[in-house]
Amino acid sequence: MQDIEKNLKLIDEKIRATAESCGRRREDILLCAVSKTRTPEEINKAIDAGVTDIGENKVQEIMDKYESVKPVKWHMIGHLQTNKVKYIIDKVVMIHSVDSFKLASEINKRAGAKGITMDILLQVNSAQEESKFGISLEETESLINEILEKCENIRIRGLMCVAPKADDPQDIKVYFSQVKEQYDKFSKIGHPRLDFKYLSMGMSHDFPVAIEAGSNLVRVGSAIFGERDYSKQK
Numbered sequence: 320m321q322d323i324e325k326n327l328k329l330i331d332e333k334i335r336a337t338a339e340s341c342g343r344r345r346e347d348i349l350l351c352a353v354s355k356t357r358t359p360e361e362i363n364k365a366i367d368a369g370v371t372d373i374g375e376n377k378v379q380e381i382m383d384k385y386e387s388v389k390p391v392k393w394h395m396i397g398h399l400q401t402n403k404v405k406y407i408i409d410k411v412v413m414i415h416s417v418d419s420f421k422l423a424s425e426i427n428k429r430a431g432a433k434g435i436t437m438d439i440l441l442q443v444n445s446a447q448e449e450s451k452f453g454i455s456l457e458e459t460e461s462l463i464n465e466i467l468e469k470c471e472n473i474r475i476r477g478l479m480c481v482a483p484k485a486d487d488p489q490d491i492k493v494y495f496s497q498v499k500e501q502y503d504k505f506s507k508i509g510h511p512r513l514d515f516k517y518l519s520m521g522m523s524h525d526f527p528v529a530i531e532a533g534s535n536l537v538r539v540g541s542a543i544f545g546e547r548d549y550s551k552q553k
């Protein structure tokens with residue numbers, strides 16, 4: 320049995336210590352607790368212990384748990400198929416995984432129908448790994464321009480990435496730093512719907528390195544809830 324409250328305390332301390340070691344503050348970094356395969360009871364425990372933001376990587380899991388979880392901010396962090404946007408458009412505060420104009424247009428359309436503006440992050444993949452989702456750093460600018468031009472119901476809030484597996488944390492840091500460089504570049508552009516605030520990088524095994532490289536939103540799952548048993552995921 321995992322002690323969710325204790326795990327959260329340790330992670331909170333680690334975030335604080337890492338942030339302060341690079342002259343930043345704990346409050347500047349958002350912890351998104353990733354609850355895939357976890358039950359509403361476990362998620363509610365995390366919320367009782369102070370978690371404000373929950374991340375899921377599957378539409379189905381958001382829909383299954385939405386009603387039984389206490390009021391919280393939901394984030395869609397996984398690959399999103401266009402035909403499923405409609406199910407979550409009014410349930411999540413931000414979609415981290417936008418990696419095509421096709422997906423952005425669908426989000427734009429569904430947000431418009433609900434009369435809302437959707438916050439999104441563009442998922443980048445600076446290592447160009449075939450197996451992972453995300454656009455290359457070079458494609459970022461043209462996708463941003465196309466979304467700003469054609470998707471009036473979308474606000475682009477930043478970038479997200481998943482680091483490749485690497486034995487040397489220094490390699491991961493180089494990766495994160497490249498994404499941070501792009502993030503800084505677009506942060507300087509003034510546009511009402513290009514309002515960079517979130518650099519979403521870092522998971523259970525690499526969030527301290529990500530914070531050192533400039534992340535301000537970490538997505539932590541197993542370090543809070545324990546190792547996942549995928550046989551429980553639908």
Ligand SMILES: *Cc1c(COP(=O)(O)O)cnc(C)c1O
Pocket residue numbers: 353355376396397481522523524538539540541542
């Ligand atoms: C599962 C997942 C996480 C969290 O992973 P942990 O290793 O359990 O911390 C973060 N981001 C995405 C996109 C995920 O799918």
